[in-house]
Amino acid sequence: MISTILKEVETRDLTREEAIELLGIDNKSDAFYDLIKVANRMTREQFGNKAYIFSQIGLNAEPCSMNCKFCSMAKSNYVMDGEFRKTMADIEDLKKTARDVIEAGTHDLFLMTTADYPVDEFIRIGQALREIMPPQVRLVANIGDFDMDTAKALKAAGFTGAYHIRRLGEGRDTDIDPARRIQTLDVIRDSGLELYYCVEPIGPEHTYDELVDEMMRAKEYGVEAMAVMRRTPVPGTPLAEKGMITAAELTKIEAVTRLVTKPVRSMNTHEVTPMTLIAGVNQLYAEIGANPRDNVNDTEANRGYGVQKTIELLRDAEFEIDLD
Ligand code: SF4
Secondary structure, eight states, rough: HHHHHHHHTSSSSHHHHHHHHTTTTTTEEEEEHHHHHHHHHHHHHTTTTTTTEEEEOOOOOOTTTTTTTTTBBGGOOOOOOOOEEGGGHHHHHHHHHHHHHHHHHHSEEEEEEOTSOOOOHHHHHHHHHHSOOOSSSEEEEEOOOOHHHHHHHHHHTTEEEEEOOOOOTTTTTSSSHHHHHOOOOOOOOHHEEEEEEEEEEEEETOOHHHHHHHHHHHHHTOEEEEEEEEEEOOOOOGGGGGGGOHHHHHHHHHHHHHHHHSSSSSSEEEEEEGGGGTTTOOEEEEEEEEEEOOOHSOOTTSSSSSSSHHHHHHHHHHHOOOOO
């Protein structure tokens, strides 16, 4: 029963069946507000009403051989407005961008590439940026699948964590074997890198069973910074015709994910959806450069939010942000 689940969630872990029951709540019912009330209270109490900004720099926009059917950079349906690749030749520009977003208020800095970007170059860029970053700012890799040698090299270069997921529809809507994604998740855990996880990219066709699979996976890996993301229907990508879930549906999924996974550091929804800030979200992403949900090379000027805008939104929701 929903009221019993919501009463007991703070003192015990939820089962898979209970998660599915919560996801079945009607978004226009009173139970919806009971759900987001509990998620909001748990986040504000557990994190001392503090909020966090993660900034992500996309280092390249090039046709990617993994052919994810929702991605603007898939080789099979490349719809970006151009191509670029940042390398060590651009390191001074990248240092300036990193300094700017850190000074503006970034807690964790993510570097993202497509799956085919050369990992050695990526590690060299990370190492060079680490040298100018304050020690308290975490450095996170968002790249293709990798093995233990690469995980060790990432750590040696100063990376503290990696964003990696088994996507919804992996192997069906992407050209990647789901088992390969799990291998990388294991490598991240075993190497001591911090794993950042997300239930994504959520589309109207995904069942609640599929969503709960990923919530349970995050729980199993002990993820501390958790997220959910709805799929953006980028025109020209094969899955665009399936459309997008509503902000209310995303808010419910985020609240349930927060209750199931109980992250100890932060909870995020992506793309930025202000409604979720009263439902358990206390972390937002600022985005610079390319991303798979946009068709322009500099998402900050289009779909993406900059650091200042994310700070404004979090403060508008009456979160406190430590900027040091
Ligand atoms: S989502 Fe990532 S792995 Fe998939 S096609 Fe796009 S860039 Fe490549």
